[in-house]
Amino acid sequence: MESTKKNDGISSVKAGRLYWMGRYAERVYHALHLLRKHYDRMIDEEPxxxxxxxxxxxxxxQYTSAENFIESYxxxxENPDSIINMLEHLNDNAILLREEIKSETLSYIQLAINYMKSSKMKGKGLGGLQYITDCMLALWGSVDERIFTRQVRHIILFGKFVECIDLHIRFDYSLDRINNLYDRLKECFYGDYELFDEVQFYAFEKQLNIYNYKDSKTLAFLNNIFKA
Amino acid sequence: MEVVMYELLIKQRDTVNKWMDRFGVRFGIYKNGVFNEQLFPFDPIPRIITNEDWVEIETGLKQRVLALNKFLYDIYHEKKIVKDGVIPEEFIYSSSGYLPQCEGVTPSKNIYSHISGIDLVQNKDGTWYVLEDNLRIPSGASYPMIARSITRKVSPETFKTNILYDNRNYSALLRKTMDYVNVDNGLEVILTPGRYNSAYFEHSYLAEKAGVLLAYADDLIVEDDKVYYKGLYDKKERVGVIYRRISDDFLDPLVFESGSLLGVPNLFRAYSEGNVAIVNAFGNGVADDKGIYYFVPKMVEYYLGEKAILKNAPTYLPYFEEDQTFVLENLSRLVIKDVAEAGGYGVMFGRDMDDIRLAEVRKLVEIEPRRWIAQEVIDFIDLEIMDGEKKVLRKSDLRAFVLSGEDTMVWPSGLTRYTRNPHSFIVNSSQGGGFKDTWVMKKQ
Structure with a gap:
């Protein structure tokens, strides 16, 4: 007879890893997206x-030219800001979470890393990296479908939306878009208020709705909401 | 039928390997102090065990592990087997695996070896021999388990035409075993030393598939002789069973290796008070010492009153004068093993030694006879493996897994390891070996 006992439990270290896994996965996805937009300008408008x-x-x-930037980024x-490094950081967190996120979810990260390594060897440029974006989208699908523990899923998604809002603020997206994301972020709370710093949370909300959300303090408050 | 299953699996092997890579089926090795992870080489041609052979192996393994569990209880309690002169006491007390701290301690449900990895080889005449009993933390079950999941996905036709036991239930058997010994229905955890352990893939994969927590030393704390998992918001939850993947020496720095950062202080105390089950129990090393191996068939007779079904490889103990004389005279054709070593280390083949080396080893045996065993070299069967596009023959063994809980269960599969070196008998992954799936055929 199959065991029905649940072995749920998240240590604070594990919660931190889940959060950073969400952040790095979103950073990879969004950095590529934003890079494509800037690269389009670099083609014939503004090198x-x-x-x-x-x-x-x-x-x-730290780059000597547009070409050097693309290759290195x-x-x-060795470049701590590069996409390959983001993927390695994502993997460093996720590989320690296999039992929570499931092997299938983890596999999309491995596929992305393998693809990046082979793309580098083949000298592929940005145009050849749609597959990485696809892997990140598949990863989010897998998070949604395969992670049954609500708290685990929500911590990862919390990290995702913090990163997403952070990048939206940095890249001058409209307040409407940011508020939309903020609503998604709040859905991740689900009563787990102890995971989050209330003071930072309300300070961030005020920045968004009362003060200037482009103020650098907004990012500082946002990045300090998660406290596990 | 053979052609169908071989050819399809061979054709699909690149796809299988890609799946292995994507799932991170790796093991880690330290070379020159640097940790590297590499894919565990997988050969697509399975080892096939007939149903007839399996029935004998299964019965023999159950018998052997039952006797070993009785031996462990006896050694840490009344020591009847020593008092009755079946095993010399020196073999117990000089064993590095014997822990005096375990004297009088009875583990949950009186089970010591919950997961036993028994290494077997098949001789060319078809006889199966036990080469080693691994009763501490035998590893390797996860690899054939995931290999089967992948090969079934990649080549379903193969499994339509071949009728074999499913081996993907290993995690369920593990969970059943953990459930049975769980104390006070606490949390069930696998305790891992961390990512830089060679078997980390296995720890995390088994935790996922068995539905138990993967814990690190810092996640656990002992208070009032009970073990707790440190959750969020300082919430502590009682732990009932720990499948530890850390050796005895490093498991409790207050009792064993004091510098260990991998262990949990006071864990031994919680265990000895009966407040947590440790899988496998502390002190099992006394029973899988290579010197004790010699006595296992005698244990079977002593505790169960039966003849051992599975044979040991013909073994000599230089500790006994008669055996020592024989070993010294026949060293050049025997294999010599250091009883304190594992993982294929400390194994020397007389036929590979020159006269100077033989003389050195003779001296070692004379000085420390208890440290060595000598065995006849079994000409065990070669299995086909793929070497590029060619099929070649290589030495291989089989690690069978026996799980002892409410019942003693033998997992109908096992880890078949093979050497990639045509001149070697050493199959260990740490020494470059690969693995195969093991098919146990159902009765037709």
């Missing part, structure tokens, strides 16, 4: 648009 990308992203512009494992 140095990558500088604007670095500034908004909050990363150092995508594939350079």
């Amino acid at each position: 140095n648009a990558y500088k604007d990308f670095c500034f908004k992203m909050g990363i150092a512009d 995508l594939y350079d494992s």
Whole structure:
């Protein structure tokens, strides 16, 4: 007879990993999306648009040219800001969560890493990386479908929406879009208020709706809401 | 029928390997102090065990593990087997696996070896021999389990035409075993040393499939001789059973290796008070010592009053004078094993040694006879493996898994390991070996 006993339990370390897994997965997805938009400008409009990308992203512009930026930002494992490094950080968290997120979810990260490595060897540019975006979308589908423990799912999604809002603020998206995401973020609370810092949470809300949401304090409050 | 199953699996092997890669089926090794993870080489041609052979293996394994469990209880309690002169006491007390702290301690449901990994080889005449009993933390079941999941997905036709036992139930058997010994219906956890352990894939995969928590040392705390899992908001939840993947020495720094950061302080005390089940129990090393192996058939007779069904490889103990004389005279054709080593280390083949080395080993045997056993080299069967596009023959063994809970259950599969080196008998993954799925055929 199959055991019905539930072995639910999340340590604070595990909660932290779930949160950062969500953040890194969203960062990979969104960085590629934003990069495509800037790259489009770089083709025939503004070759140095990558500088604007670095500034908004909050990363150092250490690149010698547009070509050097693309090569390094995508594939350079020595570059702490690169996409391949984001994927490795995502994997570093996720690989320690297999029993929570399930092997299928984890596999999309491995597929993305394998693909990045082979793309680097083949000298593929940004245009060849739609597969990475597809892997991240598949990962989110798997999170939704395969993770049955509500709290686990919500912590990952909380990380996802924090990252998503962070990038939306940095890249000057409209307040409407950000508020939409904020509503999704709040859905992740589900009574688990102890996981979140109320003071930071209300300070962030005020920044969004009363003060200037483009103020740098907004990001600071947002990034400190999760406290596990 | 044979052609169908072989050819389809071979054709699909690249696809199977891609799935293995995607699921992270790896093991870690340290080389020159640097940790590297690599894919565990998988060979698509399965080892096939006939139903007739399996019936004998299964019965023999149950008998053997039952006797070993009785031996462990006896050794840590009355020691009748020593008092009755079946095993010399020196073999108990000089064993590095014997833990005096376990004297008088009875584990939950009186089971010591819940998961036993018994290594077997088949001789060319068809006889199966036991090479080793692994009663501490035998690893490897996850690999054939995931290999079967993948091969069934990739080549369903193969499994339509071949009628074999499903082996994907290993995690269910593990869970059943953990449920049975669970103390006070507490949480069930697998305790792992962490990502940089060679078998981390297995720890996390089994936790996922068995539906138990994967815990690290910092996640557990002992208070009032009970073990708790430290959850969110400082909430502590009682733990009833720990499937530990950390060896005895490192499991409780207050009792054993004091510098260990992998263990949980006071865990031994909680265990000895009967407040938590430890899978496998503390102190099992005394029963899977290579020197004790020699006595297992005698244990079967002593505790069960039956002849051992499974044979040991012909073994000599230099501890006994008569055996020592024989070993020293025949060293060049025997295999010598250091009883304290594992993982294929400390194994020396006399035929590979020159005269100088043989003389050195003779001296070692004379100085420390208890440290060594000698065995006849079994000419065990070669199995076909794929080497590029060619089929070649290589040595292989079988690790069978026996789970002892309410019932003693033998998992109808096992880890078949093979050497990739044509001149080697050493199949361990840490020494470059690969693995195969093991098919146990159903009765037609």
